[in-house]
Amino acid sequence: MFRLFILSSLSVLAVCFSTAPAHAAETQPGDACTTNGAVQNTGGPEQMPRRTLICNGTTWQNALEQTTAGASLFQVGNDTGSCTAAKLGRIRYNGSATWEFCNGSSWINMAGGTALSGITSATATNTINNTTYTQSWGWNGITTQNGLEIGSNSLTSGSLLGVAVTNSAATGNAIGVTTNATADGATAIRAISTGTSGITAAIYGESASTGGAGISGQATATSGINYGGYFLNASSGGYGVYAANTATSGSTYGIRGAVTSTTGIGVSGAALATTGLNYGVHGTTASTGGRGVFGNATATSGVTYAVYGVNSSSDGRGVVGHVTATSGATFGLSGVSDSTAGRGVSGTATASTGSTYGGFFSSDSNDGTGVYAYSTASSGSTFGLYGRAQSGAGYGIYCFSATNANGCGGNRAWYNASDERLKKDVMPLQDAEGLEAIMQLNPVHYKWRDVQASDQSEMGFIAQEVEQVLPELVGTGPDTDITTADGSSETIENPKSMSYAGVVVPLVKAVQQLKTENDELRSQNADLLRRVEALEAAGKN
Structure with a gap:
């Protein structure tokens, strides 16, 4: 032509x-x-x-x-x-x-044709339909350069590169990117948002499907420490992963993780810094019926965890639940288990030393509750709160109230396990552990040194004094921080504590001893009375 x-x-x-x-x-x-x-x-x-x-x-x-x-x-x-x-x-x-x-x-x-380097600026919009002719471009000679760069200094709200698949039956990818690199730091897709302010996103995914995923990542390797999604943030106040669900109703999830492995983890968060107020996982919700973090272990058997938190910091928390609302029936942490042998919330402190807590809860509200445990079952051996310590000097449940003179209390008696089948080496108290011991105790009035505590006078004993008489009633509590009258802080290490309920045992022994002595006196008095009556009768005759 x-x-x-x-x-x-x-x-x-x-x-x-x-x-x-x-x-x-x-x-x-x-x-x-x-x-x-x-x-x-x-x-x-x-x-x-x-x-x-x-x-x-x-x-x-x-x-x-x-x-x-x-x-x-x-x-x-x-x-x-x-x-x-x-x-x-x-x-x-x-x-x-x-x-x-x-x-x-x-x-x-x-x-x-024209070389890529010879392409000139377009003078009008154009649409090219390659039909079934696929195109393959290669840059097999570059090492550190960018093969293709697309840039704009005028873009405001549009997209610099738009890729769309309009076939609703398509199962392929709008963009498919692969890399065979095995070196650390290699990425198939790398997006960088260089703006130093504003709510920006290096990668933003959105799905209109009711069962879709805005961003979906899959690690197909069956072994090794791999990640379906791996995110990093270098900001001191940033988030490695931030997921927000803006729906104000419905069963929504800010983050939802699922795993099919028998030893897998649905969502795993790691705070690697050894100091500072950091979070392995941080969840928030704005819904009145929402959950900041929701964990669901659907397996009906096995040692499973709906939420499992690990923290390596010496002052860290495996899981922290924080409700900032100042009113309403809110929960810093709420656990639910449908299993007959399950646990709504289970905490384990595995460190063998230090002031550790299997579960640590606090409330800043004047009418709040640090821990609120409620067993709704109307029958069976249920527990509103169950605490257990395997340490010889430990506490199944430890109650400390520095700002309330009422200490720890309730509207029902405290029951201690006392079944004969649980005990051995059963021996009666010695006489010296009864009335004689009680008479050596020194009941006193006192006030707490901590200025945050009530200035109200209380009654009790001095643990060190009781220990000299009845050592079984005295133990050692966790280190306690107090604020002294001059405003300085002081840590009381290994403070002595005692079981006031245990005083009942020597008291019972003392009462029994008094009863025995009283019975003897009564017998002696009755004998003397008979003698007096006999003498009086003889004098009359």
């Missing part, structure tokens, strides 16, 4: 050079015409430029033109020299079935 065009052009040139000179009022490019394919020559030596016009059925179009200097704007030849500005627009045949044109500096192959 191109060769036909060249031959036609040469024929037209020949006709052009053999025609008579043009007259004054000549047809110009753009003038109206009616005969499609008609040819007309204009201009001449007396009127330049000289043109060859072709009618497209509506207007005359300029096919060839000769400048006033006599040079043709359309030149064809087998030029073997270099392309220069003077040869701009020249076409040549290089003798090997290839046509080239001069762009003013280089000969460009007209059959091989």
